Amino acid sequence: MSASCGCLHIVGLGPGAESWITPEVSAAIASASDLVGYGPYLDRLPIRDGQARHPSGNRVELDRARHALALASAGRRVALVSGGDPGIFAMAAAVFEAIEQGEPSWRAIDIAVCPGISAMQAAAARMGAPLGADFCAISLSDNRKPWSLVARRLTAAAEGDFVLALYNPASAARPDQIHEAFALLRRLRAGATPVVFARAIGREDERVEITTLADADPGRADMATLVIVGSSATRVIARDGAPPFVYSPRGAEPWQ
């Protein structure tokens, strides 16, 4: 679209497994002249002759977005590589924020977002269908929003009896939020509410732990963990010799 014929694809690799990468994303990566992204994501991709790589650290989203936009603006075919779905707690919002703040010419760049499987979807698939009814997705990171807003949203989600998918539950720099979140949720929801810690889903060391709100140890959650907290309707199906299934019935009255 721009005179220089550059373009920017913001692509989602999904949570880890190659079999979850869509053909659209694979094609955008294969045809790119330049790959931009967090280093470990780029490391997952095969080396191609003539394709430039621009790895960056994990706390510089806005700088990375600007770099990708500048390359596309200069006529390069850029794939900006994101984990999960770029549109869900990932790189797409940073790109549009950079566009709004940046060069007016950036608004004319040919841009496409290529969706991917987000962590909550992969986690849910591994244990049944915990997100089968109305749900909220909340990032517990307070890097860019005050904790009071996170607490307000957790409270509202509990009032609405939503299933909760909690992203970024903890990091080395923020070990306490998940404890505060659980303390808040325990005041608002029954102790028997199903809770799942899903770690590194789609990678070799993936792990799913199914427990209850009363029994959960929030300290189990780290940067690679997605936490799901059930609604009052979420159910656990016991099985002999296998992990239970967890699902949220499509309606409030599952037995009709």
Next chain:
Amino acid sequence: MSASCGCLHIVGLGPGAESWITPEVSAAIASASDLVGYGPYLDRLPIRDGQARHPSGNRVELDRARHALALASAGRRVALVSGGDPGIFAMAAAVFEAIEQGEPSWRAIDIAVCPGISAMQAAAARMGAPLGADFCAISLSDNRKPWSLVARRLTAAAEGDFVLALYNPASAARPDQIHEAFALLRRLRAGATPVVFARAIGREDERVEITTLADADPGRADMATLVIVGSSATRVIARDGAPPFVYSPRGAEPWQ
């Protein structure tokens, strides 16, 4: 896992475009002895010799789930085909509900959920990153839950200042819910709040309409429409000669 070696893959086709179907889903469909699903979804798939097809109508989810489980239990390799992501307002919850209510032996069936791109992700990708911050996904259908619960959740979502993704906004049998939902949201959110109607995304006749809560005509939504209602932080970036971008900054303070 079961003695009969039957298995059930619950697979998500995404919203329509083939380039959004994951390799995992394509492989499960290719290797199935039996395909079960809503007729129009099965019609999207190539005919394969020796592969049986079991199409059904769109309002018999639980019967369809039981049929798929019975086939797997009898030793067939079944792919139960769902639109979008089977785990998000689609077939996976119906299967686990059928298991909980059904034959005890069904709990031993080898089952896998294969996630897909859900409608909200495809819609978001087409316009920017409206789901880039905390959001709720709500089905407006009251087939299986009372409208009072839908209203309670819309109210809670507004109190939490979440972005909203509204599934199943209307159908021929339920033309009024989306009007009631907008009437409720207009009392709780600013008229300038961005609203998007995304219809049939990934199909030939896809259409995206960007408006505001004050100006939106809820009658524009039908069964094939996904509605996104912004939070107080959701922004619209105007462009010359092109549709605007819509995005929700990752934090509450986008300009830091």
